Amino acid sequence: MDLIKVESKWQKIWADTGLYKFHRDRVDKKWYVLEMFSYPSGAKLHAGHWYNYGPSDTYARFKRMQGYEVFQPMGFDAFGLPAENYAIKTGIHPQDSTMKNIATMEEQLKKIGATYDWDYELYTCVPEYYKWTQWLFLQLYKKGLAYRKEAPVNWCPSCNTVLANEQVVQGECERCGTTVIRKNLTQWFFKITEYAEELLRDLDKLDWPEKTKLMQKNWIGKSYGGEIEFAIKGREETFRVFTTRADTAFGVTYVVLAPENPLVDVITTPEQKAAVEEYKLNASKVTEIDRLASTREKTGVMTGAYAINPVNGREVPILVADYVLASYGTGAVMGVAAHDERDYVFAQKLGLPIERVVKSADGGSDDLPYCDYGVMINSGEFDGMTSEEGKIAVIRKLEKEGKGALKTNYRLRDWLVSRQRYWGAPIPMIHCEHCGVVPVPEKDLPVRLPYNVDFTPDGVSPLAKCEEFMNVTCPVCGRPARRDPDTLDTFVCSSWYYLRYPDNRNSEKAFDTEWINKMLPVDKYIGGAEHACMHLLYARFFTKALRDMGYLNFDEPFLSLVHQGTILGSDGFKMSKSRGNVVSPDDSISKYGADAFRVYLMFGFSYVEGGPWNDNGLDSISRFFDRVERLVTKCYGMNFGDAPMQKAEKELNYVRNNTIKSVSADLETFSFNTALARVMEYVNAIYAYDSAVSAKTSFFKDCVRDLVLLMAPFAPHFCEELWEMLGQPYSVFNQAYPVCDEKALVRDEIELAVQINSKLRARITVASTASKSEIESEALKAVEAQLNGAAPKKVIVVPGRLVNIIA
RNA sequence: GCAGCCGUGGCGAAAUUGGCAGACGCGCCGGAUUUAGGUUCCGGUGGGAAACCGUAUGGGUUCAAGUCCCUUCGGCUGCACCA
Numbered sequence: 001m002d003l004i005k006v007e008s009k010w011q012k013i014w015a016d017t018g019l020y021k022f023h024r025d026r027v028d029k030k031w032y033v034l035e036m037f038s039y040p041s042g043a044k045l046h047a048g049h050w051y052n053y054g055p056s057d058t059y060a061r062f063k064r065m066q067g068y069e070v071f072q073p074m075g076f077d078a079f080g081l082p083a084e085n086y087a088i089k090t091g092i093h094p095q096d097s098t099m100k101n102i103a104t105m106e107e108q109l110k111k112i113g114a115t116y117d118w119d120y121e122l123y124t125c126v127p128e129y130y131k132w133t134q135w136l137f138l139q140l141y142k143k144g145l146a147y148r149k150e151a152p153v154n155w156c157p158s159c160n161t162v163l164a165n166e167q168v169v170q171g172e173c174e175r176c177g178t179t180v181i182r183k184n185l186t187q188w189f190f191k192i193t194e195y196a197e198e199l200l201r202d203l204d205k206l207d208w209p210e211k212t213k214l215m216q217k218n219w220i221g222k223s224y225g226g227e228i229e230f231a232i233k234g235r236e237e238t239f240r241v242f243t244t245r246a247d248t249a250f251g252v253t254y255v256v257l258a259p260e261n262p263l264v265d266v267i268t269t270p271e272q273k274a275a276v277e278e279y280k281l282n283a284s285k286v287t288e289i290d291r292l293a294s295t296r297e298k299t300g301v302m303t304g305a306y307a308i309n310p311v312n313g314r315e316v317p318i319l320v321a322d323y324v325l326a327s328y329g330t331g332a333v334m335g336v337a338a339h340d341e342r343d344y345v346f347a348q349k350l351g352l353p354i355e356r357v358v359k360s361a362d363g364g365s366d367d368l369p370y371c372d373y374g375v376m377i378n379s380g381e382f383d384g385m386t387s388e389e390g391k392i393a394v395i396r397k398l399e400k401e402g403k404g405a406l407k408t409n410y411r412l413r414d415w416l417v418s419r420q421r422y423w424g425a426p427i428p429m430i431h432c433e434h435c436g437v438v439p440v441p442e443k444d445l446p447v448r449l450p451y452n453v454d455f456t457p458d459g460v461s462p463l464a465k466c467e468e469f470m471n472v473t474c475p476v477c478g479r480p481a482r483r484d485p486d487t488l489d490t491f492v493c494s495s496w497y498y499l500r501y502p503d504n505r506n507s508e509k510a511f512d513t514e515w516i517n518k519m520l521p522v523d524k525y526i527g528g529a530e531h532a533c534m535h536l537l538y539a540r541f542f543t544k545a546l547r548d549m550g551y552l553n554f555d556e557p558f559l560s561l562v563h564q565g566t567i568l569g570s571d572g573f574k575m576s577k578s579r580g581n582v583v584s585p586d587d588s589i590s591k592y593g594a595d596a597f598r599v600y601l602m603f604g605f606s607y608v609e610g611g612p613w614n615d616n617g618l619d620s621i622s623r624f625f626d627r628v629e630r631l632v633t634k635c636y637g638m639n640f641g642d643a644p645m646q647k648a649e650k651e652l653n654y655v656r657n658n659t660i661k662s663v664s665a666d667l668e669t670f671s672f673n674t675a676l677a678r679v680m681e682y683v684n685a686i687y688a689y690d691s692a693v694s695a696k697t698s699f700f701k702d703c704v705r706d707l708v709l710l711m712a713p714f715a716p717h718f719c720e721e722l723w724e725m726l727g728q729p730y731s732v733f734n735q736a737y738p739v740c741d742e743k744a745l746v747r748d749e750i751e752l753a754v755q756i757n758s759k760l761r762a763r764i765t766v767a768s769t770a771s772k773s774e775i776e777s778e779a780l781k782a783v784e785a786q787l788n789g790a791a792p793k794k795v796i797v798v799p800g801r802l803v804n805i806i807a
Numbered sequence: 808g809c810a811g812c813c814g815u816g817g818c819g820a821a822a823u824u825g826g827c828a829g830a831c832g833c834g835c836c837g838g839a840u841u842u843a844g845g846u847u848c849c850g851g852u853g854g855g856a857a858a859c860c861g862u863a864u865g866g867g868u869u870c871a872a873g874u875c876c877c878u879u880c881g882g883c884u885g886c887a888c889c890a
Contacts, residue, residue, distance in 0.1 A: 170886095170887085171887095210811090210812095211811060211812065211884080211885085214810080214811060214885085215810095215811085215884090215885055215886085218810070218811090218885075218886065219885090219886080221886090221889070223889075223890090225890080241890080242889090242890065243890060244889095244890065245890075256890095296888085298888085322888095323888050323890090324888085324889095324890080325888080325889065325890090327889090328889045328890080329889070329890070332890095333889095333890045334890080335890095336890090340890070341808095341888090342888055342890075343890080345888095346888095409889075409890095410889095411886095411889050529884085529885095532885080533885085533886095603819090603820095603831085603832070604819055604820085604832080604833090605819075605820085606819090606820070606821090609820095611819075611820095612819095614818090614819080614833095616818080616819085616833060616834080617819075617832065617833055619833090620832060620833065621832090623846090623847095624832090626846090626847090627847095630847090662823090665823095673819090673820070673821080673831080673832095674820095674821065674822095674830085674831080676831075676832090677820095677821075677830065677831035677832075678830090678831080679831095680831055680832075681830080681831070684831095687848085691848080691849090752827090753826085753827040754827095755826095755827080755870090755871080757870080757871095758826095758870065758871050759859095760827055763827085793870090794870065795870095796826095796870055796871080798826055798871090800826095801826050801827075802826060802827060802871090804826085804870055804871065805870090806870055
């Protein structure tokens with residue numbers, strides 16, 4: 001069969017007949033299959049894209065044949081840095097290059113032959129879409145979930161923009177690898193921390209890979225502890241520290257404030273002023289990477305002020321040190337040198353006292369610092385208590401005195417969403433000298449991104465230099481005002497696109513609530529694991545926030561998630577242009593066809609693992625197709641009649657139904673490789689039957705027919721053609737997927753292994769209805785000689801599997 | 808450093824979740840068809856002459872361990888002074 005011809009033939013017919021149009025009236029049977037949308041890069045689709053889209057499409061077709069109304073849309077995450085950087089280099093406007101890339105990618109995606117309904121396509125970079133991204137921003141603002149604050153933020157000096165916490169990897173910019181520095185800037189944040197608890201709790205509801213859930217759990221980082229309030233000697237002010245080890249409170253020998261803590265300026269004594277100022281300045285210059293280095297020397301200076309420990313009234317010095325983070329807890333910690341690794345190192349360095357207040361439990365290490373839990377000592381009324389009890393008891397006591405409280409903290413930070421870049425959705429806010437920060441009225445949306453802008457990076461938002469954009473009338477007072485010059489992080493655009501797909505043409509609303517509540521949540525979401533703590537977390541946050549605003553009635557956007565593995569270059573490294581190991585599917589496809597290529601990807605790799613590319617097996621897929629096709633041609637001109645099933649037919653029928661059952665189960669779990677192995681076994685069984693039985697009945701044709709149906713989701717063009725060759729009505733994808741006949745799986749006889757002392761010694765064949773005692777006596781008979789007449793100590797019968805005789 | 812995952816033939820990988828390790832395919836070997844090569848079809852293929860031994864290593868639990876528990880080694884991923 002000329003697969004290349006066949007593929008374009010059916011792609012045309014599928015398009016002409018609208019085979020993959022989504023039928024809204026069947027929404028009660030909907031099955032929303034979503035692949036993470038792509039960034040429209042200039043490069044062609046590579047093997048990795050096919051690895052994402054091909055198998056997902058197989059899954060979608062399987063669901064369709066099971067009777068679901070599959071909704072499988074496709075679109076483009078079209079705002080973002082690469083287009084802008086490309087523009088800076090070449091002068092080609094991001095909008096022009098992006099739209100061109102999209103057109104190219106659409107064409108290539110169509111070659112995969114997937115069941116996308118292109119009527120629901122979307123691009124995030126067009127006003128019809130980003131109008132609603134802006135609308136969403138305004139809703140979050142109204143709800144108090146979008147706010148502006150000055151804070152130390154991550155700044156990438158190469159991309160000339162701030163970054164979210166999640167976009168800093170090992171102290172480097174996720175995009176370009178430049179070392180990130182810290183800056184104090186006023187920026188827009190989304191209050192994702194408000195949902196920390198629910199984001200954590202609802203992970204239990206999700207059918208997601210455990211490792212992904214664990215990553216989110218760790219990222220959210222819930223920690224139980226308490227706050228302890230310290231008074232400042234000779235002053236009115238007090239401050240609190242957060243600790244998870246209140247049981248060590250009697251061992252506090254100093255306290256430390258973060259350099260950014262506003263209290264520092266208040267309490268520093270005149271004698272220490274200069275030293276503290278210098279320290280603060282140096283701390284602000286430290287790059288993220290230096291700050292993260294574990295070998296980094298701990299530093300700090302005295303403020304000259306003293307705090308009073310509420311548990312024992314002791315005066316301890318207050319220091320400033322940058323190992324304390326302003327953004328976590330209270331920005332202040334108590335220093336317990338004897339029982340905390342970091343405090344110990346710090347105290348040694350600065351010559352601060354070390355006092356032990358917890359005795360090691362039996363077997364615990366007795367070297368400083370004693371970080372393990374033990375029994376409290378030198379702790380007044382708490383002496384003798386275990387750490388476990390004490391850390392609660394100490395806080396409880398302070399609570400009664402109004403000097404402490406049990407407290408839970410999260411490591412999750414609010415999401416910084418403003419970017420000093422051009423190619424993104426403008427933030428719909430206006431700055432008015434008289435009215436302050438004012439939201440753009442919803443009726444004025446979208447705030448259009450102007451085309452003619454100088455986006456040469458210089459650390460200032462490109463839009464700030466575009467006067468026609470910046471100048472605006474204040475919607476409150478009517479006086480001249482300025483627009484916000486920043487754009488939104490592209491993750492904002494991609495955090496709600498799954499809500500837009502089913503209602504992508506809606507010009508009145510972001511989406512229709514009633515409709516979206518029927519179409520969502522997504523039933524199967526497919527995409528890379530690298531999004532665990534970014535996109536996947538943000539999307540969950542948006543869904544929950546929109547639910548609380550009444551726009552949605554579900555809690556989670558993606559019920560079930562699968563990560564596809566990565567196809568590496570044949571050298572075992574990640575495919576990259578610079579390495580020159582990018583595998584283009586083009587050659588393979590023009591030689592073997594798209595179906596063979598995608599079947600090869602599904603068969604040769606474990607879907608969630610991926611692995612290094614090699615094309616050794618592609619020929620074999622081609623041969624396998626030929627083998628299947630020959631079975632179809634065997635059905636031509638045969639004189640089929642009906643006849644009762646004999647032994648051979650029953651055997652093949654068993655394999656057929658077993659295949660149906662296994663393949664269906666494997667497709668549910670994205671185990672494409674084993675599903676195809678079962679199909680191959682089935683083909684082998686049909687051949688065995690064919691050579692053994694000369695007088696065939698219509699049973700043979702039924703078996704071949706089922707084979708084509710079974711294979712159709714894997715090799716859609718090929719099987720559509722085979723279906724036609726079998727004289728069946730168009731389309732194979734309107735057929736029901738074969739359903740296993742459980743009766744056919746009931747065998748008259750089964751084979752069991754017989755073990756003596758767990759070693760295989762014989763095989764027996766027994767009636768499938770045989771009782772345990774019948775099996776036992778058959779087994780004993782089979783190994784009689786080897787037992788030498790000795791009575792077995794014990795016999796274990798595992799029905800359907802084996803018999804183990806303990807001699 | 809902390810957390811998690813992984814380690815199975817010459818190769819890609821399976822193993823119904825504690826029950827006959829290596830399914831399926833590649834490669835290789837042999838046979839049939841063919842003038843020959845290729846194609847196709849059939850058979851073999853973890854090691855060992857065998858008893859037996861085999862799932863990175865050493866121990867443990869169990870009638871039974873690739874699977875569960877502990878040790879060591881190697882690889883991957885995430886987090887990284889979060890008090």
